[in-house]
Amino acid sequence: MLDANLKTQLQSYMERITQPFEMVASLDDGDKSRELSELLRDIEAMSDKITLREDGDDERRPSFSLNRVDGDISLRFAGIPMGHEFTSLVLALLQVGGHPPKVSDEVIEQVQALQGDFRFETYFSLSCQNCPDVVQALNLMAVLNPNIKHVAIDGALFQDEVDQRQVMAVPSVFLNGEEFGQGRMGLEEILAKLDTGAAERDAEKLNAKEAFDVLVVGGGPAGAASAIYAARKGIRTGVAAERFGGQVLDTMAIENFISVKETEGPKLATALEQHVRDYDVDIMNLQRAQQLIPAASEGGLHEVRFASGASLKTKTLILATGARWREVNVPGEKEYRGRGVAYCPHCDGPLFKGKSVAVIGGGNSGVEAAIDLAGIVEHVTLLEFDTKLRADAVLQKKLHSLANVTVHVNAQTTEITGDGTKVNGLLYKDRDSGEEHRVELAGVFVQIGLVPNTDWLKGTVELSRHGEIITDARGETSIPGIYAAGDVTTVPYKQIVIAMGEGAKAALSAFDHLIRTSVSDAA
Incomplete structure (x- = not known):
């Protein structure tokens, strides 16, 4: 599962573990479970303070928890934390294993002082660069405070769950079953939301x-x-x-x-x-x-x-x-932000696997987004207000080589539509003829520059x-x-x-x- 370089790096980190803990895996007969089992066996072999069990009974499979032998910690990964989340895995192993976190004593005391029952669930994608901050913050909170439980869930592996909860942007965090927040959040931001007196x-x-x-x-x-x-x-x-x-x-x-x-x-x-x-x-x-x-x-x-x-x-x-990010400022954009309207194709693209999406903007960022999304989704419609795309020639050449991309220039987006809970389409007007068109889709990625x-x-x-x-x-x-x-x-x-x-x-x-x-x- 891990190549030689990653094994060498991880081995050096595992030497810092001071407290014994176990990894408990919940697996099925699928390929992803076999991959996870291989990863966890590699990790177990790196430290005599880590033991692995594969008799877990969690309903999310594949998944695994990290349990300190003499402590009360509830920290779980549902999926295989590689990609951007590999660092989250390493930090979780170190912190559960007793390595001190790099946060101030004041912040640690604030986390430990939280009273109540906090059951966090975070949906992430492996290509999301915003997700690790949230996952790592909540993992650390679960290590520091037994009242806090956290499970980090790879949305691409649990698509039915993502659809049921209508998760259309990552990271998406739920607390005790209710929506808590979307987008990048650091430890201080999460604490500020939980500890209402902190800001004052x-x-x-x-x-x-x-x-x-x-x-x-x-x-x-x-x-x-x-x-x-x-x-x-x-x-x-x-x-x-x-x-x-x-x-x-x-x-x-x-x-x-x-x-x-x-x-x-x-x-x-x-x-x-x-x-x-x-x-x-x-x-x-x-x-x-x-x-x-x-x-x-x-x-x-x-x-x-x-x-x-x-x-x-x-x-x-x-x-x-x-x-x-500059907004399109059309009806439906604000109403469906995080529910189909997105601004980061790398983060949220995997959530639209097999679906149709649109990209608004024909500059470098818009064309790059369309190219990236075309490898994930069923179809991409790119809309550019100008009479021509403004992206670099090499990007345009790549874009036009993709069979599942349609480009409309001189197209003015007039509305993003939805069913009350999520995006279901987009309206645009041909600036030459004035004719209006509708595109049925599940997501809209806005890439039109900055303000x-x-x-x-x-x-x-x-x-x-x-x-x-x-x-x-x-x-x-x-x-x-x-x-x-x-x-x-x-x-x-x-x-x-x-x-x-x-x-x-x-x-x-x-x-x-x-x-x-x-x-x-x-x-």
Whole structure:
């Protein structure tokens, strides 16, 4: 089941196990059960502290649980956790085996203090880069607190269950049989939903903080670079982010980041956060900026207020809030989001196996999505508003070679329809003839670009007609002492490497501003 390289890597991890535990498999006569049995036997052979039983009676087959011999842990994988979930398997083995998790003591205490009965079920797909964060967070919670139970379910292997529960996006989490959440969630986010007083406590802590020399709002590549460059100057630096990593977390393959041949978004996001934490930077996660109050006079303090009720003040400010997926803004899109309307073909594509779907958008992302989906679903209809596709020629050539893809250009999507619970079709208009058409399908993937996260800044810094923050050559906005970097600005070419460079420049400019301001005050 495991190749030589994976076995070598896994063997080194298994040496860190300090407490005995058993793996209990529930199997049937199918091929997947045989694959799982082979995987678990490979793992058992790597440590004398691991034993394997294959007499489990769980109704989901193939599946297996991890049970500490002297403890009360309820943690199960339904399926074979390879692909993006292989890391989740490794971490679960280590944590059940007594290896300490890399989270703060404060977070551990918060998990252990949760009271009640929490039965979590997470549906994932092996191609989903967002799913491991959720699976790993809930697995850890199940290890730390006996009141918490978790089973991670490969939706592709349990299609009947997925259809019955109408799971049309991953990760999808159920708590005690009821929908709990969809999409990427980290441990802190899950805790915030369970521990209703946590947000208020965090806001109180933030309100008590002294003013920063540099406050960065946003935790993507631009924000991370800004924080590192500022902290290296030895000044008081803080980062407030809605989710550290930003849009990079939703990026699958990265092959143009100079000096790194290839990587994946979540891996890069983790590396960014770790690099920032290597410096004396105050990281404040789960903070969505809501209002900017610029300094009343030069040399005064800028204030940023957050949705949590927290407020932070700073001498200089760097805005790096990035961008989000652009919406089609047609009837049915919001109503059926997560119920057939999706924005990540890598994550949610496997849930539409054997069904018909549409992709809206004819740029690189749209055509790449259609190509990927064509290998999974029965049929793909690609709709492009323009008179021609805008994707690279090599992608268009590949797209047109696929027998199960239909392309409509000059097509305006007018409505996404459903039966009240899930998507069942799409309406579009031929912009030449005005004729309207209907396509029967089960899913719609929207791939039409990005929109900057600047709604909260209207009426403060100067914005372009597209909503981007206007900056000068030094990254400064229309307000002295406030800088901006990354996809949220007018700087062309929204690329990770460019965002990082702009973030570094904004931090250097902010430091220069602080020096000049302090010299002026002294004079």
